[in-house]
Amino acid sequence: MTSAAEDVLTYVYAVVPRAQAPHEALAGIAGVLGSPVRYLDEPEPPADAGAGDGAQGSLAFVVSAVPRRDFDEAALKDHFEDLDWLESVARAHHDVVQTLAGHATVLPLRMATVYEDDARAREALVRRRAAFAERLARLEAQTEFGVKMYLVRSDAAGPGAEPAPEAALSPGKAYLQRRKAHRHAQEAVHAQARLAAEAIEAAAARHASQRVRHAAQSGALTGPEENVLNDAYLVPDDLAETFRAAVTDAARDFTGVRVDVTGPWAPYSFVTPPDEAEEAPDERDAMDGPGDRDAPDTPTAPDTPTGPAAPGSAGPAEPPARPDIRRTAP
Structure with a gap:
């Protein structure tokens, strides 16, 4: 018999500076498949956090628990042929990111970025902290x-x-x-x-x-x-x-x-810094593809913000009209 914890995966929407993102910012937000949205804080920020890397104290992933049966490798291969499912997930992903953008500098991650559990997601947050902090600093107040x-x-x-x-x-x-x-x-x-x-x-x-x-x-x-x-x-x-x-x-x-x-x-198109833009297509090729359960921990920008993104794109496409999922309407 499997436990409830084994039946879910950790879905990550974005990275935020924790000090800019109060709990009330998540009030009333429904995430992917209607799941509650919460912060997953890094264990403890480095002593020099905010000095030189642009981070404002500790960072956090914005996450939900999603059913394994919908987001494991086999399920994603099927779901990414289902445009109605794609649109639903992309809109929910965008709504979470866009709501957070009203409160904090936000670094959107690719739609369908999932980890086996909170512990694995937190490891990725710690491991990529410097890159996330630098990119957040580039996007601050923009x-x-x-x-x-x-x-x-x-x-x-x-x-x-x-x-x-x-x-x-x-x-x-x-x-x-x-x-x-x-x-x-x-x-x-x-x-x-x-x-x-x-x-x-x-x-x-x-x-x-x-x-x-x-x-x-x-x-x-x-x-x-x-x-x-x-x-x-x-x-x-x-x-x-x-x-x-x-x-x-x-x-x-x-x-x-x-x-x-x-x-x-939210700055979907600017997740990849300008000096890395030429390398982004190769990075996307390596990371895209359904079933990346330990999804890449370095975000990349979508080819274009229009239409649902594949697993591993930097957010919903231009919403489907900017919500083009973001845009049915960045």
């Missing part, structure tokens, strides 16, 4: 904003696009002329979008400390519009409204494009 630009399609080809009435042309020539007009209209729209992107990037850079460029979204996430810019910016808290206003103003002078500024979000 949050993530998303900037997306879409092409606004028009049925009209534009002035002067049809130089001759189709009635005066053969069917073949009329078809070719329509294709030519459409191509010219598309080129004009994309040229306008490039100028708009340059203006937006220049405005955003004045008020942000870092930028990550994600792949453009497509399909159901964008609807009929074409997404041509999908960037994330790390913005100091005291510049958040200035950043939003600057980006919105920069886009105002351009026709044929629509710009969305979303946030603030």
Whole structure:
């Protein structure tokens, strides 16, 4: 007969500086599969904690107990084919991380980061303390904003696009002329979008400390519009409204494009420091894959914040609209 402790695993959402994260911050939060959320403190912080590594005293994992039957290796292989299950877990993961971000500097860990028990999770927290502390220091007093630009399609080809009435042309020539007009209209729209992107990037850079460029979204996430810019910016808290206003103003002078500024979000896109970004894809390849029960203890950023993340991604994707799990809405 198995004990209750043997039937559960320890699910880890994020790392926080314990002094910034009061117990009341977790009040009323339902975690993955409705599980209660709690802090798992390191045994005892080093005597020099906070001196040089940026940590503010002791660190803690934010954790839940989850059923082994849903998060062991075999179960995860099945669950990661189930989009409804993925969405549910990704949203719950994001809700916990985003709630904590309102109280503390938060370092999100990948969705489905699980350990055999609290003791194994605490060992990982102690072992990776210096890396976690350094990354928390880089993120302190900053949050993530998303900037997306879409092409606004028009049925009209534009002035002067049809130089001759189709009635005066053969069917073949009329078809070719329509294709030519459409191509010219598309080129004009994309040229306008490039100028708009340059203006937006220049405005955003004045008020942000870092930028990550994600792949453009497509399909159901964008609807009929074409997404041509999908960037994330790390913005100091005291510049958040200035950043939003600057980006919105920069886009105002351009026709044929629509710009969305979303946030603030927990800094999912900035978990990996800039000087490690080139190594992140290899790190992800080594860590991804269902059933990583002793999941990697070094967080990595998702390829793009859009859609559910695989086990081992740095948080839910751009929420599924930033909650794109974070975003159905960082």
